[in-house]
Amino acid sequence: MFALADCNSFYASCQSLFRPDLRGRPIAILSNNDGCVIARSKELKNLGIPMGMPYFELKPHIKKHNIAVFSSNYALYASLSARVHTVLESLALRSSVYSIDESWLDVTGIDAVQSFDSFGHHVRNEVFRHTGLMVGVGIAPSKTLAKTCQYASKRWPATKGVVALTDPIRIRKLLALQPIGEIWGIGRRLTAKLNVMGIETALQLADTDIRFIKKNFGVVMERTVRELRGESCIPMEEMVPAKQQIICSRSFGQRISEEHEMRQAICRYAERAGEKLRQEKQFCRHVSVFMRTSPFANEPQSSLSGTEKLLTATQDSRDIIAAAQRIIDRIWKPGFRYAKAGVMLNDFSPTRLAQLSLFDDQSPRPGSEALMSVVDKINQEGLGRIWFAGQGIEPAWQMRREMLSPAYTTRWDELPKAKIG
């Protein structure tokens, strides 16, 4: 049996946690660059503002509905997320973090002590008591069904935030009410394809012939269908799997047309990607760079990418930056207004050692590890910032975050203040 605990409107709740005056008001959280809406409070959802609405389309509604708008504040969300996960972890023998605001709990056998339903309420109360945040809880024999239950716990207030289902008849009743597009693992494309075949509810999908599904949609959807039937196919993951890819990409605050500006941006992303790589304690042998114009703009489009294989695996920012710059030498095309670019690292190994070719005389940089760890330490401990000159100082393309709230939980000078008396 699996339980899924998922925070209600997580980012919006993080904001209102330290601003009680915001409660009951519609709250919108914007993406990086203040581009579009990526999280909404219940009140904002009720206004019919969709996920992903561009900020400039939201603007006309702000005054009329008294909407509170925030730039994303990941320092705040990550810190509150850690608190929530710590509480959830303490409530079951086995658990795994699924996303910033969700965790799986293995609740097999818990019903020998208390009902799954009362366990779910216990989870809610504990998370609220320790963090001030609310979670919804879904409990079922497979992860896909637990997801479905968790949706139901949020959709119907009468459930009081907990839906636990073991009885096949009741499971079928719930599936009959769920459109396939809401099933975990069925996205937009597959929904359209299934609808054409006349399959519209989760129950219809669960009742479809399994061989037909496998033949037409592959093993992934086959697994989803089995899970909907109550057969657990996706196990708990106790170990955090090692990353296989690291990406650092951003949209620019202002379009880039000049090659030297693109080089600065790529330099910064390469450095940041290297920092993440070192945090993962990995070395990479594959560096890619991509850049593109805005697909929304009615203007000449360009989408460039290139990769370089390294002879020796590295985690040194200098190697990554150099490779990225060589890629730009190869792929750069002037005459476009680039909107976004990124650096991607692939092909990881836990050490620098790689198969050297017979005449390869590339030796690793001496002192690389020591230098990089000093750079990371300075940057991570808030002692200051140190960076490679290639990325420029206060460049115009830097991302916009004009409505940033304080980092209430991670910076001493931004702690919330309370007035007494």
Place this chain on the structure above:
DNA sequence: TCTGGGGTCCTAGGACCC
């Protein structure tokens, strides 16, 4: 004027090998 970022897994097709 203004539309996010960071991941995973699977599959099909090509290169290459015996």
Place this chain on the structure above:
DNA sequence: TCTGGGGTCCTAGGACCC
């Protein structure tokens, strides 16, 4: 004119997730 079968590895692209 005739032109196998099977395997591996790699990559690009497509689907999904939060």
